[in-house]
Amino acid sequence: MRRALIVIAMLFLAASAPLAEDGTARAAFLAGTSNDCPGCDLSRANLTYRDLSGANLEGANLTKARLHRAVLAKANLRHAVLAGANLNLTDLRFADLSNADLSGALLYGANLSAAVLPHARLIDARTQHATLARADMSGVDWSGGDATEARLPGAILTGATLTNIHAPQADFRRVEFSGADLTGGTFFETVFSGADFSGARLRDADFRQARFENADLTNADLSNSQFQQAWTQGIVLDGSIRDNVVGLRIPTK
Amino acid sequence: MRAAAILRGGGVATLIAVAAPASAQELDRPDVQDLVLGAGADAQPGPFREYACGTDGGPASIAVAGFDEFARCPKESGTGLHEIAFRYDDEIEYYALAMNLKPVADRYGGTRFGSFPVIVSALFDDSGILRGYRVVTDDRGTVRERRIAYAMGVFAKAQFKSGQWTCSSEPLGEGETPLGNQFVKEDCSTTMPGGQTAKLRVRLLHRPGQAAVDPFTGEKRVGQYESTARLEVFDAGWGSER
Numbered sequence: 001m002r003r004a005l006i007v008i009a010m011l012f013l014a015a016s017a018p019l020a021e022d023g024t025a026r027a028a029f030l031a032g033t034s035n036d037c038p039g040c041d042l043s044r045a046n047l048t049y050r051d052l053s054g055a056n057l058e059g060a061n062l063t064k065a066r067l068h069r070a071v072l073a074k075a076n077l078r079h080a081v082l083a084g085a086n087l088n089l090t091d092l093r094f095a096d097l098s099n100a101d102l103s104g105a106l107l108y109g110a111n112l113s114a115a116v117l118p119h120a121r122l123i124d125a126r127t128q129h130a131t132l133a134r135a136d137m138s139g140v141d142w143s144g145g146d147a148t149e150a151r152l153p154g155a156i157l158t159g160a161t162l163t164n165i166h167a168p169q170a171d172f173r174r175v176e177f178s179g180a181d182l183t184g185g186t187f188f189e190t191v192f193s194g195a196d197f198s199g200a201r202l203r204d205a206d207f208r209q210a211r212f213e214n215a216d217l218t219n220a221d222l223s224n225s226q227f228q229q230a231w232t233q234g235i236v237l238d239g240s241i242r243d244n245v246v247g248l249r250i251p252t253k
Numbered sequence: 254m255r256a257a258a259i260l261r262g263g264g265v266a267t268l269i270a271v272a273a274p275a276s277a278q279e280l281d282r283p284d285v286q287d288l289v290l291g292a293g294a295d296a297q298p299g300p301f302r303e304y305a306c307g308t309d310g311g312p313a314s315i316a317v318a319g320f321d322e323f324a325r326c327p328k329e330s331g332t333g334l335h336e337i338a339f340r341y342d343d344e345i346e347y348y349a350l351a352m353n354l355k356p357v358a359d360r361y362g363g364t365r366f367g368s369f370p371v372i373v374s375a376l377f378d379d380s381g382i383l384r385g386y387r388v389v390t391d392d393r394g395t396v397r398e399r400r401i402a403y404a405m406g407v408f409a410k411a412q413f414k415s416g417q418w419t420c421s422s423e424p425l426g427e428g429e430t431p432l433g434n435q436f437v438k439e440d441c442s443t444t445m446p447g448g449q450t451a452k453l454r455v456r457l458l459h460r461p462g463q464a465a466v467d468p469f470t471g472e473k474r475v476g477q478y479e480s481t482a483r484l485e486v487f488d489a490g491w492g493s494e495r
Contacts, residue, residue: 048342048344066344068344068347068348069344086344086348086351088344088347088348088350088351089347106347106348106351106352107351108347108350108351109347109350126351126352128350128351146353
C-alpha cells in the first residue's frame with residue numbers, strides 16, 4: 001500500500017514539474033526579467049511596447065494578447081498561438097512564425113519583412129498596411145483576411161490559400177503564387193507585376209485595374225474573374241483556363 | 254469631470270465591442286482630464302507615452318521615463334511647478350483602424366482635446382503632487398485644424414460647467430488685425446466648487462506683420478494668423494503667480 005502511495009506521489013510530482021517550470025518562466029517573463037517563455041500560457045497578456053527582440057516564445061499561447069508596438073524582431077514564435085492577438089505596428093522582422101496560428105490577429109501596419117511563416121494560419125487576419133517584403137509565406141492559410149494596401153514585394157506564397165482575401169491596392173510585385181488559391185479575392189488596383197501564378201487558382205476574383213505586367217499565369221485558372229482595365233503587358237497565359245473571364249486584354253505576341 | 258471620462262471610455266468600449274473580439278473591453282485610454290489633482294505622481298493614470306519636460310505648453314524638451322521623474326524638469330518661473338508633457342497612447346486608434354472603424358480611429362487619433370490636436374502637460378509641485386495640467390492647441394496640425402484651433406475654447410468651457418466662467422475681451426493691439434471680419438482675443442477664468450481654478454486664453458487674429466494677402470505682391474498667404482486656445486487647470490490654492 002505504502003509503495004503504491006509512493007509511486008502515485010512520484011507520478012504526481014513528475015507531472016506537475018513542467019507546470020511549475022512553466023509557472024516560473026511565465027512569472028519571470030511577465031515581470032520583464034526574461035524574454036523567453038516557450039510553451040507558456042500568455043493568453044490575454046498585456047505586452048504592449050515590450051522589447052522582445054530575439055525572444056523564444058515557441059509554442060506559447062498568446063491568444064488575444066496585447067502586443068501593440070511590441071518589438072519581436074528575430075523572435076522564435078514557431079507553433080505559437082496568436083489567434084485574435086493585437087499585433088498592430090509590431091516589429092516582426094526576421095521573426096520565425098512557422099506553423100503559428102494568427103487567425104483573426106490584428107497586424108495593421110506591422111512589419112514582417114523577411115519573416116518566416118510557412119504553413120501559418122492567417123485566417124481572417126487583418127494585415128492592412130502591413131509590410132511582408134520577402135517573407136516566406138508558403139502554404140499559409142490567409143483566407144478571408146484583409147490585406148488592404150499591404151506590401152509584399154518578393155514574398156513567397158507558393159501553395160498558399162488566399163480565398164476571399166480582401167487586398168485592394170496591395171503590392172504583390174514579384175511574389176511567387178505558384179499553386180496558390182486566390183479564389184474569390186478582391187484585388188482592385190493591386191500590383192502583381194512580375195508575379196508567378198503558374199498553376200494557381202484565380203477563380204471568381206476581382207482584378208479590376210490591377211497590374212500584371214510580365215506576370216506568369218501559365219496553367220492558371222482564371223475562370224469567372226474580372227480584369228477590366230487591368231494592365232497586362234508582357235503577361236504569359238500559356239495553358240491558362242479563361243472560362244467566362246471578363247475584360248482580360250491578351251497582349252499580341 | 255471624472256464621470257465624463259468614464260462615459261467617454263464606455264463609449265469606446267461600446268463602439269468597438271460591436272465589431273471586435275472580447276479583448277476590446279480591456280482597451281481604455283486615459284486622457285488629460287483623467288489626471289487627479291492633489292494626488293501624487295505615482296497615483297496618476299497611464300500609461301501615457303513620450304514623457305518629456307514641458308516648455309510652457311510648447312514642444313517637448315528632455316525625455317523622462319514618467320511622471321515620477323518630475324524633479325528632472327526645471328521649475329517654471331510663473332507657476333513654480335514642474336511641467337511634464339506627454340502624448341496619448343495610440344492602441345485604440347490602431348485597433349479601430351484594423352477593425353475598419355474609421356470614425357473611432359479619427360476620434361482617438363493623436364493627442365486631442367475633444368477633436369482638437371493639443372500638447373498636454375502635467376504640473377507637479379516640489380513634493381511630486383499634481384497641482385495642475387495644461388492643454389494648448391498644437392500648431393503642427395493640418396491647415397484646417399489650425400484655422401479652427403481657437404474653437405477649442407468653446408469646448409473647454411463646456412468641460413467645466415460647474416463654475417461660472419468670467420471672460421474679458423481685449424481690443425486689438427497695435428498692428429493686430431482681424432481675419433476677415435472676425436477676431437477673438439479673450440481671457441477667461443472660472444472657479445469650481447472644490448476650489449480648483451481653470452484659465453482659458455483664446456486668440457484668433459493676425460499678429461503684427463501677418464496678413465491674408467501679401468500687400469506688395471497680392472499673393473495669398475497661407476497660415477499667417479494666430480488661432481490658439483490655452484487651457485490651464487489648477488488645484489485649489491495654486492495657479493496664481495509664485
